[in-house]
Ligand SMILES: [Zn+2]
């Protein structure tokens with residue numbers, strides 16, 4: 407396939423198949439924030455599907471704080487469950503369907519030919535590079551589509567974990583570098599903390615992008631880099647560290663974040679039930695004050711409280727037990743944080759996600775059936 411725009415368009419339409427539409431409600435344009443942006447070409451209603459896309463490659467999540475997942479079924483596995491053939495990737499060895507699954511063979515052979523230095527334990531770096539490695543095994547047409555995306559880079563650490571990486575084949579390295587964003591949500595402008603679209607994935611990995619509110623003709627359409635339920639301090643620090651950008655959007659300016667109180671902590675003065683909020687949310691060093699008794703806490707103390715809470719919550723989530731999390735929410739945490747706080751919201755979402763996806767709690771009111779089931 408040639409590399410001109412017409413060929414690319416044909417390949418893209420073929421790739422999308424039934425997901426393609428001749429009547430998208432958007433077009434590309436120059437973004438007011440810099441670079442390209444996506445703009446509504448007519449009024450778009452709340453919940454309207456703006457587009458659907460399917461991935462060229464699927465790979466396991468492999469963030470630094472992620473649990474390890476099997477590269478075949480993407481279920482969580484123990485770090486000791488490594489492919490018996492010696493590629494260094496996690497595979498459910500107790501599950502015969504995964505251990506003998508032929509879909510893993512091509513990548514397994516390729517990685518073994520590069521001689522991984524560790525084969526008895528999972529290598530996080532190789533796991534993180536797996537989606538890119540899978541690009542080397544793509545047929546020509548999806549490969550051409552993939553190479554039309556703009557390059558991103560995070561692969562050197564994985565290359566260092568092989569004894570015989572083909573450094574004499576620069577095209578292999580170039581392609582690995584090229585492949586890090588497969589579902590290209592980066593086509594959207596992503597800097598603001600109140601996106602006007604959301605996206606989700608179905609069981610076939612199809613991504614559906616829908617409007618979260620009415621978008622008027624000509625308005626820019628954007629998603630967000632950050633976790634939407636993070637409070638202002640966490641969002642802005644994250645954006646600064648990862649995108650070199652300090653957000654000053656309307657949500658960041660408002661101490662209550664549109665009345666969600668995601669950042670709020672409990673007032674430390676007993677028995678006040680007020681909420682502590684930053685006085686100047688755009689200043690990272692701003693003191694925080696109670697919205698009832700005006701008691702103030704300096705930002706160092708607030709960030710220490712947040713660090714402790716965040717560590718506590720991560721420990722709870724790592725255990726992966728929704729019942730322990732529910733008990734924790736009911737007994738301990740309410741004295742320290744209001745129910746609106748980002749950490750509480752994260753724990754609640756964890757329970758919803760786990761119980762909602764678990765058949766044994768049945769249809770209907772799953773939470774009450776979850777709560778009533780013994781043993782604890
Ligand atoms: Zn598996």
Ligand SMILES: [Zn+2]
Pocket residue numbers: 489490491492493494495510513514515
């Ligand atoms: Zn293998």
Ligand SMILES: [Zn+2]
Pocket residue numbers: 598599600653654655656657658
């Ligand atoms: Zn913002």
Ligand SMILES: [Zn+2]
Pocket residue numbers: 673674675678679680681696697698699700701
């Ligand atoms: Zn107070």
